[in-house]
Amino acid sequence: MSTSDLKTTLVVVGAGMAGFSAALQAAQAGHDVILLEKQSETGGSSAMSGGCLAFAGTDLQRANGVNDSSELLFKDLREVGKFENDERLVRAYVDNQLDTYEWLKQAGVQFGPHIETSSGQSVPRVHNVDPADAVRALAASARRTGRVRLLADTRALRLVRDPQSGRVAGVTAQRGNETFKVLGSRGVVLASGGFVHNAELIHRYVPQYNEEAAVFIGGEGNVGDGLKMAQQLGADCRDMIYIKGTYGKHPVDETNHHSLLAVYKGAIAVNQDGKRYVDESISYKLLGDACIAQPYSSTFQVFDQSIFDSGDNQTRILDIERRHEEGLVIQADTLEELAAMIEVPADVLADTVKTYNGYVDAGHDRDFGREHLVHQHGELVKIETGPFYAYPSTAAVYGTYCGLCVDPDMHVLDVYGEPLEGLYAAGEVVGGLHGAAYMTGSALGKAAIFGRIAARAALAD
Ligand SMILES: Cc1cc2nc3c(=O)[nH]c(=O)nc-3n(C[C@H](O)[C@H](O)[C@H](O)COP(=O)(O)OP(=O)(O)OC[C@H]3O[C@@H](n4cnc5c(N)ncnc54)[C@H](O)[C@@H]3O)c2cc1C
Structure with missing residues (x-):
């Protein structure tokens, strides 16, 4: 020694x-x-x-x-x-x-x-x-x-x-x-x-x-x-083999390293083509995997004013308001304007939202089987009350x-x-x-x- x-x-x-x-x-x-x-x-x-x-x-x-x-x-x-x-x-x-x-x-x-x-x-x-x-x-x-x-x-x-x-x-x-x-x-x-x-x-x-x-x-x-x-x-x-990124990280912002999971309040996730690609209620790690399989590994969480206002913002990953104050949430009066701002085809995004709202009414998501807001909790909500919002999202390995x-x-x-x-x-x-x-x-x-x-x-x- x-x-x-x-x-x-x-x-x-x-x-x-x-x-x-x-x-x-x-x-x-x-x-x-x-x-x-x-x-x-x-x-x-x-x-x-x-x-x-x-x-x-x-x-x-x-x-x-x-x-x-x-x-x-x-x-x-x-x-x-x-x-x-x-x-x-x-x-x-x-x-x-x-x-x-x-x-x-x-x-x-x-x-x-x-x-x-x-x-x-x-x-x-x-x-x-x-x-x-x-x-x-x-x-x-x-x-x-x-x-x-x-x-x-x-x-x-x-x-x-x-x-x-x-x-x-x-x-x-x-x-x-x-x-x-x-x-x-x-x-x-x-x-x-x-x-x-x-x-x-x-x-x-x-x-x-x-x-x-x-x-x-x-x-x-x-x-x-x-x-x-x-x-x-x-x-x-x-x-x-189960290393996974967490969904909901803004792809370029470096001021806030946390994810936002507006999907757990009712948002849908759409890719650059304006299409849904996943059951948004699943673990945010599995959402991360689904996201990086999309074009450019970059997607958007799309929601409306009632989803923005729902629940409380005590938990960081659900705090839409804070991201909005940080200037990271894209806002538009109509879905068409929103589509133009995030550069996805407007007709496709409109159709995606319409179809999803239909599934909420029917109580059955025929595309991805989403039944809840998160895991087995919370009733699905329609995206219909403007203004409309998009949060650019990729996966972050935390x-x-x-x-x-x-x-x-x-x-x-x-x-x-x-x-x-x-x-x-x-x-x-x-x-x-x-x-x-x-x-x-x-x-x-x-x-x-x-x-x-x-x-x-x-x-x-
Ligand atoms: C942004 C972010 C958000 C997260 N949010 C959550 C959350 O809300 N809930 C949750 O459950 N998990 C969350 N996680 C994951 C969670 O924080 C970590 O898994 C957990 O903190 C790990 O704790 P730990 O003590 O094992 O490691 P750490 O807290 O990372 O501590 C390890 C320490 O070991 C030191 N070290 C490494 N090598 C050596 C060495 N050779 N010699 C001496 N020191 C060394 C490192 O410098 C470090 O300080 C998050 C992670 C990140 C990055």
């Missing part, structure tokens, strides 16, 4: 929601933690996210008159993931979610008063936080324990194994020109996020997603370091939602399904929870829930 090497009980790589949750959980149990963050700022994708977390059966839902349960959450998660997800991980999420919701509140995370429905949810289940504040609250709680040492600007490079036992015993890390080891007697939790900024790696798994077809947004440090570190030791991965195979205690598994002793993972670096698609709020939820489970397991083993 060199003089600059560091020793602690648990090493955590990455200071986003998952890393802080793991670190805080371990510190509250009386253990010392070194938390490595390669960037100068903590927070990763967590701090820039939409701040939606999926929990079921909470006091907030009850206060909003929402009847939900862990079993319904389990059913929805499995269905959204098209049963491609690992049932044991879904169970781990569900069994630990309510406790984690309360734990986050205890740790100072503040949830807004409203509950929203979003992608993949049979009942309103989105619990809103200010994402940067939530990370700050966890960081402050971790600091207060006096047991978490945060090393910013410090990048974990490789995992270190104990030469005798082969157990993962720490990492080599780099800060400036200095390279040193950080050793943890209870091992390492990888909480290094996904690889949204590793275009080459994404393209390898999903060739249809390249920089021309979609936009890529997330924590600057998220290039797949943790994934590769574990792969070097033989870790297995899953869900890689996260990779796939990665290391883990068991329900977050032990990282090798290609034979055996645990790599001393190695745990949590958050976006983990594969298997989402399966084929993703329920809004389950990525941030998974970061907090799995972060806590990983720390508990590391300390119990």
Whole structure:
């Protein structure tokens, strides 16, 4: 061991929601933690996210008159993931979610008063936080324990194994020109996020997603370091082919990186030919796939004034008004004018809207089978009251939602399904929870829930 090497009980790589949750959980149990963050700022994708977390059966839902349960959450998660997800991980999420919701509140995370429905949810289940504040609250709680040492600007490079036992015993890390080891007697939790900024790696798994077809947004440090570190030791991965963009990102605006899902309030999605191409109520990840298959990977969400005015705007992805104020929503008095402004054939757009309105009246969408506004929730509405609006939309890859195979205690598994002793993972670096698609709020939820489970397991083993 060199003089600059560091020793602690648990090493955590990455200071986003998952890393802080793991670190805080371990510190509250009386253990010392070194938390490595390669960037100068903590927070990763967590701090820039939409701040939606999926929990079921909470006091907030009850206060909003929402009847939900862990079993319904389990059913929805499995269905959204098209049963491609690992049932044991879904169970781990569900069994630990309510406790984690309360734990986050205890740790100072503040949830807004409203509950929203979003992608993949049979009942309103989105619990809103200010994402940067939530990370700050966890960081402050971790600091207060006096047991978490945060090393910013410090990048974990490789995992270190104990030469005798082969157990993962720490990492080599780099800060400036200095390279040193950080050793943890209870091992390492990888909480290094996904690889949204590793275009080459994404393209390898999903060739249809390249920089021309979609936009890529997330924590600057998220290039797949943790994934590769574990792969070097033989870790297995899953869900890689299910990397998907989220529908509803404005293709060129750089001031607002969030998606708008006016479709979940009743808008239709049309392509450059002015035609619908999908059931708009499905997961916004599947809508992302459908969008990039359209000409120029660019489409429009088309709606009218009553859809604009419907629901509330508490959830960022439903906040049409805000995008309108930002000048991103195209407005016209008539559908013909709107078609001219977005350069789609006016007669086709008029026909598309007329046909769709007919389906709403008849209660049956003969083209794509849309039955609800979102998932199995909300009655369809006609597009008929001007002014009319269009929101240019493409798919944005906000996260990779796939990665290391883990068991329900977050032990990282090798290609034979055996645990790599001393190695745990949590958050976006983990594969298997989402399966084929993703329920809004389950990525941030998974970061907090799995972060806590990983720390508990590391300390119990
Ligand atoms: C714009 C946007 C909106 C989103 N909205 C939502 C939402 O509303 N609800 C939801 O559920 N999900 C949402 N997501 C996804 C969600 O934010 C992420 O999946 C989740 O925050 C991941 O948390 P994490 O802690 O695993 O990773 P991150 O928060 O990304 O943290 C990982 C950290 O690890 C650091 N790191 C990486 N490699 C190393 C290394 N080698 N050494 C040291 N540090 C390293 C990174 O710099 C980063 O700080 C959104 C994502 C984006 C980008």
